[in-house]
Amino acid sequence: MQGAGSCALHLLFDGANMYKYIIKRLLMLIPVLLGVAFVIFAIMNVAEGDPVYQVAGPDATEEQLEALREEMGLNGSLIQRYFRYIGNLLKGDLGTSYISKMDVMKLYFQRLPNTLKLASLAMLVAVLISVPLGIIAAVNQNSWKDTLAMILALIGLSMPNFWLGLLLMLLFALKLGWFPSGGSEGFISVVLPAVTVGVGLAALLTRTTRSSMLDVLRQDYLRTARAKGVTERKVIYYHALRNALIPIITIFGVQFSNVLGGSVLAETVFAWPGVGRLVVDAIDQRDIPTVTGALIMTTMLVTVVNLIVDIVYAYVDPRIKAQYTK
Amino acid sequence: MAEEHDILNIEDLKVRFETEDGTVYAVNGVNLRLGYHKTLGLVGETGAGKTTTALAMLRLVPDPPGVVECKRLEIDGQDVRGMSITKLEQVRGKDISMIFQDPMTALNPVFTVGQQIAESIEIHEHLGKAEALEKAGDMLEMVGIPRARANEYPHQFSGGMKQRVVIAIALACNPKLLIADEPTTALDVTIQAQVLELMNELKEKYDTSMIMITHDLGIVAEVCDEVAVMYAGRIVEQGSLEEVFGKTMHPYTEGLFNSLPNIKNRTAKLKPIHGLMPDPTKLPEGCPFAPRCNYATEDCRKAVPELHRASGTHMVACSAYERDKNFMIDRRKR
Numbered sequence: 001m002q003g004a005g006s007c008a009l010h011l012l013f014d015g016a017n018m019y020k021y022i023i024k025r026l027l028m029l030i031p032v033l034l035g036v037a038f039v040i041f042a043i044m045n046v047a048e049g050d051p052v053y054q055v056a057g058p059d060a061t062e063e064q065l066e067a068l069r070e071e072m073g074l075n076g077s078l079i080q081r082y083f084r085y086i087g088n089l090l091k092g093d094l095g096t097s098y099i100s101k102m103d104v105m106k107l108y109f110q111r112l113p114n115t116l117k118l119a120s121l122a123m124l125v126a127v128l129i130s131v132p133l134g135i136i137a138a139v140n141q142n143s144w145k146d147t148l149a150m151i152l153a154l155i156g157l158s159m160p161n162f163w164l165g166l167l168l169m170l171l172f173a174l175k176l177g178w179f180p181s182g183g184s185e186g187f188i189s190v191v192l193p194a195v196t197v198g199v200g201l202a203a204l205l206t207r208t209t210r211s212s213m214l215d216v217l218r219q220d221y222l223r224t225a226r227a228k229g230v231t232e233r234k235v236i237y238y239h240a241l242r243n244a245l246i247p248i249i250t251i252f253g254v255q256f257s258n259v260l261g262g263s264v265l266a267e268t269v270f271a272w273p274g275v276g277r278l279v280v281d282a283i284d285q286r287d288i289p290t291v292t293g294a295l296i297m298t299t300m301l302v303t304v305v306n307l308i309v310d311i312v313y314a315y316v317d318p319r320i321k322a323q324y325t326k
Numbered sequence: 327m328a329e330e331h332d333i334l335n336i337e338d339l340k341v342r343f344e345t346e347d348g349t350v351y352a353v354n355g356v357n358l359r360l361g362y363h364k365t366l367g368l369v370g371e372t373g374a375g376k377t378t379t380a381l382a383m384l385r386l387v388p389d390p391p392g393v394v395e396c397k398r399l400e401i402d403g404q405d406v407r408g409m410s411i412t413k414l415e416q417v418r419g420k421d422i423s424m425i426f427q428d429p430m431t432a433l434n435p436v437f438t439v440g441q442q443i444a445e446s447i448e449i450h451e452h453l454g455k456a457e458a459l460e461k462a463g464d465m466l467e468m469v470g471i472p473r474a475r476a477n478e479y480p481h482q483f484s485g486g487m488k489q490r491v492v493i494a495i496a497l498a499c500n501p502k503l504l505i506a507d508e509p510t511t512a513l514d515v516t517i518q519a520q521v522l523e524l525m526n527e528l529k530e531k532y533d534t535s536m537i538m539i540t541h542d543l544g545i546v547a548e549v550c551d552e553v554a555v556m557y558a559g560r561i562v563e564q565g566s567l568e569e570v571f572g573k574t575m576h577p578y579t580e581g582l583f584n585s586l587p588n589i590k591n592r593t594a595k596l597k598p599i600h601g602l603m604p605d606p607t608k609l610p611e612g613c614p615f616a617p618r619c620n621y622a623t624e625d626c627r628k629a630v631p632e633l634h635r636a637s638g639t640h641m642v643a644c645s646a647y648e649r650d651k652n653f654m655i656d657r658r659k660r
Contacts, residue, residue: 220431226386227426228446228495229419232411242436317436318479 017325018314025307034086036299041082044292094293099285104293107278115274117190118197119259123252125198126205131248134209138217139236149206156203165196165269182271193270197263201255208251212244219243245316253309257302333503333535334360334383337398341378343391348607352378354559357633365529365536367550369543369582373603375559376539377427380505384418402502420450423501427508429488433480439466439491440476443498450499465494469524486517493525500532507539522548543582547571555579558604558614561633565640575642575654577619613645621646
């Protein structure tokens with residue numbers, strides 16, 4: 001497309017300013033992460049009773065409890081423990097799971113690839129459904145196509161995710177046997193969970209695309225484009241869509257952040273070993289180091305996604321970039 | 327083409343908008359002919375149907391809700407009415423192009439001005455991206471903007487500069503007919519004069535025929551050869567600049583002249599035309615101007631007056647002339 005080439009050229013010109021902005025944003029992540037880590041850490045420590053009793057069992061003596069407390073790093077005040085935790089975190093140590101006695105960092109990174117796989121594929125499904133559907137609905141506003149698209153979005157929005165998952169499993173795994181009904185063996189096993197999560201996300205994204213496109217379709221500059229002799233197709237998919245992208249990207253970012261935290265229902269239905277199940281299982285078992293560690297890692301991931309979204313804004317809309325690089 | 331034709335030939339153009347609140351009759355039977363290298367001023371109040379008439383020429387009236395009917399719509403001898411979409415896209419921007427009213431909203435905010443000018447060059451002259459951008463730079467220089475600014479976005483330009491860019495887009499492919507829809511309305515007075523001068527210059531240079539849509543009679547006097555005055559979707563008076571300005575016939579045209587500020591007597595109150603343009607969803611019976619006309623009689627409210635030739639090329643639609651050939655409005659001497 002015409003925009004890409006000279007856009008890249010334009011980037012070179014004020015690239016230095018953009019790097020400055022990105023570095024500034026990265027530095028700002030540090031206090032944010034420290035704060036978020038503190039909140040998570042504090043809640044996890046306050047909410048739970050003394051986990052030492054749980055690990056040691058009912059017959060332990062006071063000395064045994066004290067020794068265990070030291071071993072588990074539970075001695076000292078909350079603040080002391082927080083700074084010890086952060087210190088370890090900087091060394092890449094998130095502690096050890098109470099249950100499996102495994103390194104939490106390792107546990108998390110075992111699950112992360114699965115979550116990334118599911119999240120990206122689900123977002124891909126969501127975008128492939130919602131953006132064309134939203135555009136068709138907006139271009140044919142108030143026609144049967146619009147109504148149909150909006151009904152589909154409403155169904156997608158109101159259908160419980162696990163139920164859709166079960167239906168898909170029933171049809172495609174049990175009846176037709178095209179896909180496995182669960183597990184994480186090979187690429188093919190991610191398809192059903194990704195469609196399940198993606199369809200749920202597509203609903204909101206369709207509505208966003210539609211309303212954003214409706215706003216843009218009224219703009220005078222599309223008439224200018226038509227008067228130049230630009231084809232209707234190009235008017236919609238190039239001139240209009242580019243202007244409608246900002247709200248779509250915003251919702252995309254929010255949804256992507258959500259699925260990075262894990263899609264517990266879909267993961268449970270399809271026995272998909274993702275981060276969501278790791279956290280939920282850990283909560284069930286009162287495995288505080290695992291919960292805290294996984295939540296902090298997820299937060300880091302989400303802040304990075306937000307940063308990427310903000311950077312993408314700048315490339316989509318030059319007016320936003322002008323604000324960043326001021 | 328062997329047959330003699332004009333740059334523009336419209337017969338009985340009607341446009342209505344079918345909305346939920348009723349049908350808006352925007353244009354109600356307009357005939358227009360324009361010779362090559364001529365400039366026509368299309369004059370009238372807001373809501374007279376000037377812009378809709380222009381959009382209909384490019385077949386850009388939004389449908390729905392717009393419904394366009396006409397007996398003839400030819401540009402440069404080509405029938406626009408029955409044109410395929412593909413052919414229409416070749417005509418738009420190449421044979422006929424349009425300068426829009428509000429430069430603030432007429433440019434796409436996410437593309438550089440260079441890209442936006444180059445786009446029509448790419449489409450119509452089948453040039454590569456680099457060549458088209460090069461030519462877009464030439465166009466920018468022609469409208470008085472340094473070519474280095476081709477890489478900038480519309481938000482980096484002032485209103486007058488944006489209008490220059492819009493003009494550059496419209497002229498990029500040397501159109502045979504240029505429609506300028508109130509090109510100076512959104513600009514402040516000093517910039518207005520610059521833009522008008524620029525348009526006059528470019529029109530001469532490229533020998534373009536032009537339709538200048540405006541409510542400003544001063545602009546008409548400066549730029550146009552012919553004048554058509556529109557009221558409630560109809561042309562009520564039409565003729566050469568001298569005819570319409572020198573021997574004003576229609577009471578509405580007279581009213582327009584009377585509402586101009588008097589430069590010799592700066593403290594004089596303006597004399598506006600009383601009342602408002604009729605609601606286009608329910609036009610009155612008879613002459614639509616009758617409710618506001620100082621000369622209206624009972625007969626005026628019975629039938630819509632046809633456009634009649636008065637003398638030479640001078641046409642007027644007023645039933646007073648049908649009753650009395652000598653009914654002539656003396657413009658108040660200033």
